Amino acid sequence: MDTNKILIAADGSENADRAIDYVTDILQGAAGFHIKLLSIEHLPDRDFFADDTAWKEACVKNREELIAFLAHGKERLTKSGIPEKQVQTDYVESCHSPLAEKPDYCSRGTSIALDILHVAKTQGFKTVVIGRRGVSKAEEFMFGSVSNRIIHAGSECTIWVVQ
Amino acid sequence: MTDTVKQILDRLYPDGYMGRFGKVYTDTSDFMRITGGDVIILAGEHYLVLRDEMERSFGVEDPKYWVKRCRHLESGERRILKLVFYETFSLSMGEMKIPCYRSPRKEARILDLVRNDPRFMQGFPAADEAGNNVRVLYVVQGKRLDNWIDDLDVDHPTYFQTHLPGILEKFIVSCQAINDLHKMGEKHGDIRRDHLWVAYESGNYVWIDFDYTFSFHENPFGLDIFGLGGLLLYIVGKGFYSHEEVRQLIDRNRKIPALEPEDFLLVFKNRLANLQKIFPYIPDALNQMLLHFSSGSRVYYETMDEFLQDLTTCLKQVK
Numbered sequence: 001m002d003t004n005k006i007l008i009a010a011d012g013s014e015n016a017d018r019a020i021d022y023v024t025d026i027l028q029g030a031a032g033f034h035i036k037l038l039s040i041e042h043l044p045d046r047d048f049f050a051d052d053t054a055w056k057e058a059c060v061k062n063r064e065e066l067i068a069f070l071a072h073g074k075e076r077l078t079k080s081g082i083p084e085k086q087v088q089t090d091y092v093e094s095c096h097s098p099l100a101e102k103p104d105y106c107s108r109g110t111s112i113a114l115d116i117l118h119v120a121k122t123q124g125f126k127t128v129v130i131g132r133r134g135v136s137k138a139e140e141f142m143f144g145s146v147s148n149r150i151i152h153a154g155s156e157c158t159i160w161v162v163q
Numbered sequence: 164m165t166d167t168v169k170q171i172l173d174r175l176y177p178d179g180y181m182g183r184f185g186k187v188y189t190d191t192s193d194f195m196r197i198t199g200g201d202v203i204i205l206a207g208e209h210y211l212v213l214r215d216e217m218e219r220s221f222g223v224e225d226p227k228y229w230v231k232r233c234r235h236l237e238s239g240e241r242r243i244l245k246l247v248f249y250e251t252f253s254l255s256m257g258e259m260k261i262p263c264y265r266s267p268r269k270e271a272r273i274l275d276l277v278r279n280d281p282r283f284m285q286g287f288p289a290a291d292e293a294g295n296n297v298r299v300l301y302v303v304q305g306k307r308l309d310n311w312i313d314d315l316d317v318d319h320p321t322y323f324q325t326h327l328p329g330i331l332e333k334f335i336v337s338c339q340a341i342n343d344l345h346k347m348g349e350k351h352g353d354i355r356r357d358h359l360w361v362a363y364e365s366g367n368y369v370w371i372d373f374d375y376t377f378s379f380h381e382n383p384f385g386l387d388i389f390g391l392g393g394l395l396l397y398i399v400g401k402g403f404y405s406h407e408e409v410r411q412l413i414d415r416n417r418k419i420p421a422l423e424p425e426d427f428l429l430v431f432k433n434r435l436a437n438l439q440k441i442f443p444y445i446p447d448a449l450n451q452m453l454l455h456f457s458s459g460s461r462v463y464y465e466t467m468d469e470f471l472q473d474l475t476t477c478l479k480q481v482k
Contacts, residue, residue: 045378047266050249112380138259138429141463142389144382 003158007125009116009146010037012069015131015162020073022162023129029081036125037073037087039066040107040115041094056098063099067091092119113149120157129160165189168202171209175236181211190293194229194246202236203244205289205297209236210244243286243300245270245374254377257430261386263352263377267296270374273349274298281362282340284371303371305363308394309356312401319442322401328482330398335474337368338391342467345384352376354390356397388464389430392456395474396428396436399449404435412441425459432458449477 008023010016020037027033044062049055070089078084092115093099095106105122107115120128130147140148147161166174168184183200191203203210216230229248234241247267253260271288278285286300315326337359341351351358352375360369379385397403404412406422413419426437435441436457439450452473454460464470 042380045264045376047269047376048251048264048378109380110383136259137458138257141429142256142259142261142382142385143379144385146381149381 003126004032005034005036005123005125006127006129007036007038007116007120007123008073009128009130009150010039010066010070010073011042011112011146012039012066013131013133015133016069016073017131019129019131019160019162020076022160024077024080027080027082031083033082033086035077035082035087036119036123037070037077037089038092038116038119039070039090040092040112041066041097042107042109042112043094043097052098059098063091063097090119111149113146113153116146116150117154117157120154125157127158127160128154129162131162134163165204168200168211171202171236172211175209176211176234176239179211179234185212189291191244191246191291191295191297192293194231194248197231197246203231203233203291203297205244205291205299208289210234210242210299211236212244216243241302243302245298245300247295247297254375256386256389257428257432259430261377263375265374266376267298267374269349269352269376270298270372271296273344273373274300276344276347276349277340280340281365281367282337282370283373284369298374303360303362303369305360305369307357308359308361308368309397311361312398315401319401320444323442323444323481327399328478331474331478331481333366333368334395334398335471335478337370338467338471338474340370341387341391342471345387345467349373350376350384350387351390352387354387354394356394359394382465384467385465388467388470389456391467391470392453392464393428393431393434396434396438396453396456399445399453400435400438400442403431404438404441405433406435409435409441423459425457427458428456429458429460446477446480448473448480452477 008019044058046055074087074089077087093103093106095108130150132147135145151159165187185201188197188203199212199214201212210233213232215226215228216232217224218227229246231244233244250265252263254263274286277283284303286298289297289299291297351373358372362369420440428434428436436453439445
């Protein structure tokens, strides 16, 4: 089993920050690990905007923030001693993005958890790390929970849920 | 030069009485100013404003200034105009606050998608001169389903035997309508008791008002499914039951059943979900469906397909 490939789900939140910190702490710059910081693009809902121009502006801002988050996460990992060539970032575009550049794989926007697991499976990551948001039972029912869904659906890899 | 309201009415509505001749509006941006006696022109058609729509809750009427009850002067028929009003607000679901948005473009899009589908209210979007996405709605001639059920003057056992199978059958059609919306990537957004109506003429159920939207990444249709669960609970119970209402319902010869917190809805914790405790003739499968929405549940419905499959089985059992 290829246990030295670690995929960190990075959605720009404090929970993702904690997941990056956890991996940094646990690896202590150890050699031989390949790490990928992964963001799945979740577009701002088009219906929240009066017109497509305003929506597109929000999409651009959203993308810029996530890409900056990925870059910052990579910097933290490499500063801890992990060689730069062993840390990658990946940004999976939404299939509905107005900025899409026809990627090989895009997110349909129905489940971020399943998109993360798809990347893990197709790229051979056997460890997936995700920060827990900490939702109540009612919130999980209504809004869903990415970490819980990954736990339930991720039967082919090891899952680290960072508190 | 645009005609005055009087000139328009003299031409299109000569026999109608109007106490006030207001202004003619081709731009509806300032909807607070538009009131009874004004005329709105959309795509060359004339709509005489009768009054603002009212929302009634807890016996209080709250005007919805962006929704106008109108008469379409070319046909003489009633119409509802929903003017553009962007609103962001928190929807209270029990103790939870859910950020919601009122989206004219979403409702306009769904109106186009469900055109000629009698399971949904009908209408069409029409831009005013300022480009506002106004929705012109045909009035549903009918009654709210919950009021219709409430008005059935029968006890619960009789209701369960006589009325529920027919109601469930039609409710399944309404659930299929929501499933079809989901499959088109859309959600109703505001499924609640007062948004499902019984059409007088056909007796069929009609969904209204789909301008709410919300954004849940991992469970995009969760709120719709939860809304349907609440509606199902109301339909099966012929109302909702709090602790106090259970006490009142049980007659003096019957012991009040022990009710645990997990017997109540997950979100509205004062509504009994475990109806079998007060109506023991409710079949297990139907009660189990209701319990999926309770505090005690470990498993929830994630898709309408799952919900519909169970509901269809339940219908066979109550028939």
